[in-house]
Amino acid sequence: VLRQIADLDIERDRGIPVDRKLLTRDAGAVVRSADVDVVVELIGGTGAARELITEALKLGKPVVTANKALLAEFGEEIFGLARETGADIYFGASVGGGIPIIRSLREGLVANEVESMDGILNGTCNYILTRMETEQVSFDEALKAAQQGGYAEEDPSLDIDGLDTAHKAVILASLAYGFYVPLSSVHVEGIRHISGPDILYARDLGYRVKLLAVIKRGEGEVEVRVHPALVPLNHMLASVGGVYNAVMVRGDLSGNTLYYGRGAGQSPTASTVIADVVDVVRNLAAASPQRVPPVPLGGRRAALRKMSEVETRCYLRLSVLDKPGVFARIAAVLGGQNISIASVLQKEECSGEYVPVVMVTHSAQEKRFDAALREIETMDVVGAETVRVRIED
């Protein structure tokens, strides 16, 4: 039975018939009410939500939440508290909205060591990138369309600068590797610098640009990063268009599995929140809380790979003077950092002024790219800042 609904605004008509006696502004009283066995937190943020969840767990009451920011920033505290008090905390809707990815990781893939996860976890960014390609519009125009369509906030920075994706990446990584990855150690890059031409050049090269969360382990280290990436057109993640989200999980037994669906929105979120409530109630009925441990925090804390040590191939778009010898000088700088060029795409536009040169490199470390691009920026034949987008094959 739904006992009480707490909200700051209990006057606004939301188009849903609700018994007004259920409504209150006092969320704390709801949490403390003896009638309330399960607390569902859908406030968001790290203020009141944190206090209420903490209070509920201390009272031994199970909590269902969709709060990714809270779990990413204070997960260690919250999951630690849940372990102490033995109360359940379910958070299926915190990543992937209506996609049962958290449940699949916690239960369906329980036999696997997770080798890697690649996720499109932000519908706003994916909508913008898709629209830039299909409508051939600029980032700003696509963002405006997203805002008009209700797919982007008025202040879109949490989404388009990658922080929302990073919150979700931290939660997925902690589930996969059993220790909490500090948000501050995650390399986070958004999509503001992706321009229309980059989308089209990528397409010519056989790729599509996606904002990815990349999570993997190898050689005793764990890598967690968020940035735009070129994904091969024939890869499943390249087919994920519009506001949809998807996560590709590679398990040592299962091999690649992918989970796709709506990553946000009222109904998809409700779908997952209700599934979590059903779980919690089954646990209450069987008197078996923490049937599935909230987060397997028992994992050995692995070292996090520094971004400068990460190796990827890259897409580079340079703006250079259309003069003899310029390309050779740039190739020499890259060669000096042991970065070799796989292919070059030079559109014949020959304006005599600055022209775009697009290239795809072989794999090299970030710090090599950083050094090369620093040097390239100082060259007098180079115009606008070089665009670099990593390639995930």
Added chain:
Amino acid sequence: VLRQIADLDIERDRGIPVDRKLLTRDAGAVVRSADVDVVVELIGGTGAARELITEALKLGKPVVTANKALLAEFGEEIFGLARETGADIYFGASVGGGIPIIRSLREGLVANEVESMDGILNGTCNYILTRMETEQVSFDEALKAAQQGGYAEEDPSLDIDGLDTAHKAVILASLAYGFYVPLSSVHVEGIRHISGPDILYARDLGYRVKLLAVIKRGEGEVEVRVHPALVPLNHMLASVGGVYNAVMVRGDLSGNTLYYGRGAGQSPTASTVIADVVDVVRNLAAASPQRVPPVPLGGRRAALRKMSEVETRCYLRLSVLDKPGVFARIAAVLGGQNISIASVLQKEECSGEYVPVVMVTHSAQEKRFDAALREIETMDVVGAETVRVRIED
């Protein structure tokens, strides 16, 4: 603890170190052993497996099985028995191998009414169809390659004639709609009649050919059918290549969600079987068997739509004499059945003999197509049998 392993052949070296004391040929004794709390059935088929599972359930012992044929043919009996005895039956690996699709349907999407499911559920067929497109080879050559690669049985009929897919469709439909769909009421069509040219024509028209299980409800009826279908190239299911499987589930709350992965093979199957065993053991530990009801068989038994009443668009490839007026006669036959033509693709080959005519129709009932094609077959200007492939948009 793994107590015992029963197999007909306990001599063959399988490359896995195993304590020989665990091995036995007497599966019945394993089921009855007081030491055995959980029975894992990986025999397959509807003979010994049925007897052993029945015995285990009668003893109140939980069962984990991957046996799709058994559950499709005797599901009502087996799930009924489980309900009576209160023993758990988990069957995650019966559909989709390493993909947690059964778990997602039973738990992750528990809040949803399932509106439809479209699945690529047979890796052998998908491998063959993918190879026919990428290598531009015939069905027979692709089948041979599948057999050489270990992706098809020596007798491949269970896979390529669609029965394996139908078994899985019955299980998915019963989970979604809460009553057992008789296998005999499912329209089942395989992929033997798909030829190289069909794959290429489909591609020209913007589609890819996939063997689909189509499950949906509407107007009080449920539809379950298995047949090749043209899927739009930009649809997620079109991107599912090779031996991979995927299911698109449309829930009323979640919207479209998709689950993708390896549908067969030792490791993916093991991944899901172990996850099921973990669940069963958690239920035993909490003394809460049937935490999730095995199959929600309480659903209202809906009428099954007859195949003749099903409406789809169709791809038709006719072989006709290249003479004036022939196309008009064929169009007249289709028009007589109220089937209207959306587009025609006539390759200019003008041999003066039989030429292929490919057309895409608007939506019409099966029985209309049946009647029209019967009439077309009798025409003297028509050569080889007309190929009809349904279109799922």
